[in-house]
Amino acid sequence: MDIPRHWRLRKQRYALVGEVCDNCDAKLFPPRDICPDCGEEAKTLYSFSGHGEVYSYTTVYDPPVGFEESAPYTVAIVKLDEGPLVTAQLTDLEEKEVEIGMPVEMVTRKLRSATDERGMLVYGYKFRPILNASLV
């Protein structure tokens, strides 16, 4: 059953809520309770700004189960402004050539295509090209 897993991850998935290390101020995503930089406990919640840039990317033409209806789609490793690297789909890309270093912002979208009309809908973060650069 996937329900408990999706439910447990909702805060980090919907709004990029991670953690901050009270000892060295490192920002952690995903949250892991122990700071990878200094080894101290890091349990304070931290909401990431959602801004970052494309660190690397690839386009998926042969999708895994659950993603058939949205293929082809582009997956990127995004380097968040606060430091961590996050793997996520890019969205709203039409007419935009993806480049390494391209600035992106987080949006909350449906993560899986609704192939199962009876199942729960799973939402989470994706990244898109910046909508209005003057607001960043």
Next chain:
Amino acid sequence: MSDPNSKLLTPQNPVGIVGYGAYVPRYRLPASEVSRVWTDSMGATPIKEKSVPGLDEDVATMSIEAARNALLRAEIAPTEIRAVWVGSESHPYAVKPTSTIVAEAIGAVPNTQAADWEFACKAGTEAMVAAMGLVGSGMAGYAMAIGMDTAQGRPGDALEYTAAAGGAAFIIGPEDDSLAVIESTYSFVTDTPDFWRRAYQKYPEHGHRFTGEPAYFKHIASAGLAFLEMTETTPEDYAYIVLHQPNAKFPQRAAAKLGFEPEQVKTGLLVSEIGNTYSGAAIIGLTAILDEAQPEDKILLISFGSGAGSDAMALRVTESIEKRRHLAPKVRDYISRRTEVDYATYVRMRGKLVMK
């Protein structure tokens, strides 16, 4: 001040819009594409083009973005919000609230009301009036009301040209903190069967020409004329008017019948560019006005929902608008972000292809 016997609804404590946010998806289907496929390009088209949601978008995701924009302008903590109400006729689930998904995503949980509203195209303004009551009675400091839709039209039907996706979110709060004060509201409601969708049906039915005079025009005019009379105002008192906009013709004709000039209508009239966003239609027009209006400008908003009813409300823009409207994307930022799709791509994106 408030008089429980008055037909005009006035909150005990003055309230207004503290933050607002719009959302329109990036895809556009030109009306000429629908006409090409279904009428051999012979038919007239009611608008230029309509917005189409992406494969990963629905009323929950679109409401989240509009709500985040409203929060940016309100400059309040999401934990101060005591209600998250989402009005729509295309909620993603038949049973399970959209509003809890939105409230969770913006960080308004757990100390909040949350519920979904449905009244065809006026569910958003109905939620706004309820939010005015919650805040205006002193029960809550802030309440969020959203009207958002991903409307569906039967392939080839007149509504397929216009049924679009988009909407707006508003945070209602105290007058002192407001970008626009909502002075009072009046609603005019009757049982009128002009448009409906039965349970388990994918597409709505409508009464063709019956949707005009006895439905749209009757309710907008009745709400508007009564509101002007009760508030002792005239069309000249308002810088702008924004009406529910199922097509380009109806709101322009209704505004003229109420005595308003085309100049007062045009800023809030977005239907030709984005289509009819149903629960979002009148209120996304309001966001276009708030993006431009000057302090002390008065705005008359009249929604219409089939089934049928209209909510009329007057807003007065405050000094705070100039400082805070730039804190989030404007509706024109979303409208100018535009990717045209053809009918085949639209059919895929809207799930009209039979896959199994």
